[in-house]
Amino acid sequence: METIVGIEIYPIISFIIFFTFFIVVLAYLVIQRTEYFDKMSMMPFDEEKPSTNKI
């Protein structure tokens, strides 16, 4: 990195990383079934219940 000319490639790369990541995350969230999220949100209450491990 000698001069500031052409520096914009780095923010562009970051933007691409961010954008792709978030599209993937949002896609995942839309596709994933609600039962999974319901189960996860109950985790603080699971102290009495057995863990989610399967034997």
Next chain:
Amino acid sequence: MEKETFRYDNTIVRKFAFATMAFGLIGMLVGLTAALQMVDPWFNFLTPWLTFGRIRPLHTNAVIFAFVGNGIFMGVYYSLQRLLKTRMWSDALSNINFWGWQLIILSAVITLPMGLTSSKEYAELEWPIDIAITLIWVVFGLNMMMTIIKRRERHIYVAIWFYIATFVTVAMLHVVNSFELPVSFFKSYSAYAGVQDALVQWWYGHNAVAFFLTTPYLGLMYYFIPKASGRPVYSYRLSIVHFWALIFIYIWAGPHHLLYSSLPEWAQNIGVVFSIMLLAPSWGGMLNGLLTLRGAWDRVRESAVLKFMVVAVTAYGMSTFEGPLLSLKNVNAISHFTDWTVAHVHIGGLGWNGFMTFGILYYLIPKMWNTKMYSNKLSDFHFWIGTLGILFYALPLYWAGFTQSLMWKEFTEEGFLAYPNFLETVTQIKPMYAARAFGGSLYITGVIVMIYNLIMTMRQGTFQREEEASALPLAKEFKAEKGEGWHRVIERKPIQFLVLSLVAVAIGGAIEIIPTMLIESNIPTIASVKPYTPLELEGRDIYIREGCNNFHSQMIRPFRSETERYGEYSKAGEYVYDHPHLWGSKRTGPDLHRIGAKYSDSWHYNHMLDPGSMSPGTIMPSYPWLFDNELNLEGTPAKIRGMQTLGVPYAEGYDQIAVEDLTYQAEAIALGLEKDGLQVLPNSEIVALISYLQRLGTDIKVKDGQAAMVTN
């Protein structure tokens, strides 16, 4: 497979709870003292150890690292075990974490009033303590990650993601910001200089807010609000998206502390844009917290715990709305360096961190002592007086910030400054400072009431050292469900999660910091800028020791109101030898970047001895010890060598004659003062400080014979 029986460790939670309460009170009392000092300098008590400049960092470090820090550990050690259905991996590491942290706090209490400080905000502790912090933080992280690996609950609840991100990012921030070269046992110089140092400092500083004051507490919110209300979090989906958005975006916001400064404009603009974007994930968190309680507001009415948590989350929302607003350049032009910033900080600190900590304490203590709250009336009283305290703290400071800023900027019809005397703008807002101190004392009253209430609660109950629980161990071979999403895969693999989080948070810092370091055109060289002379360097170190940067800035912004008042606006190239930078973030007193050659040496002499004699009505304390103390010249050669190592172009071998040069310059100053009838030893600290102050800002109109010997 058989269920395993194990015990949750409550003793470590209790230790951290006690430390949280104790340091909360102590840290806030130091803050109250500082607040009173701004109303009447008498409260500096004429001793070097308690001046505002020395105890302001003690206050910030105490409330951030001692109060909130212990609060984080308290909440994490409690919730982590239960969410993972396992005891902490190592009781020994838990205790090393606890005692190590308290020893670090103790070292801060000792060193900061002594003036052993790096001057870098929220990182003032000198290099030996920085090493200790790294070690203890690693201990914490190791204990936490091993506990996660040895867990009996396969899936990792969202709160724990926040804890992991906290651990990894704080480690990165601390290590990068702490690149400093020791020149003596408790003195170091920042490896960075000027603009770069400022950028690294505020990349660190803002993310200390993000990853020490916010992310761990969001994690705690995701555990304790459901526990206290009996309701699951409103939207788990939202928690996933706002977690990743928050940790990606927060890191870039640092430059919003440097708007209209000498930081290159591209970096400033990035800071602005990302700060605005940050509104979304922050409010995602706030909404998730508040909407968890939808339909259960009647329970909030009856529960002090929930009241505290609701106000905490609301204050978080207010703060994270105000923050992006303050990051807009036009708003920042008004707010920067004023009490508006202080008000903003305390909405978050008192409202979000304070109230969430109180809510968690009120929840945990009765639970761990297996009893009911001693007095609901007292906890309600605490809630109301604490809320009033926040209002009485913030509202006067909003008023003060606006008033002072507008006074700074006002011109007469003829085009002159309407308030050319800075002190006039201070006098105007002193009543607001008194009101703020009152607000703080209300808040502290609430804390005292809480401590009393909790002690009585503990007395009437029996402490449960451990809680027995049982769960199936993790199956060694886990067959993934068909069609399991990739994210669930990562959730089950904590180390990969940690690495991913580190990548996410490292990007922002790298993009902002690396070009600023490597590309020379960001910091245009000014040929007339030369290194400090040895005497000026010693004076600068005294400025740092006394914490002058806590109330004086050294950054003149390109506004006409500033150039009229202070002189030419500050250029990036003027700071290239400033290890560390001293731009400051608050103008309790005027900017000093071009104070050089504005007043006579005698004026500075009298002003430091008794500021009131030169500026009647000032709130600046006196510094009589500078006249009695002599410089420790044995350390000067090492300082010069240190600066040379950091790239400051002193001539080769200059450290050998530095003391000679220093003495020569000092004697000239002492002689001049004597002519004005002022007696002083040439080697006294005041002479060094005067030489530094007289140098400030003069490089761009350099006079012959002033510069130190340098290579070309």
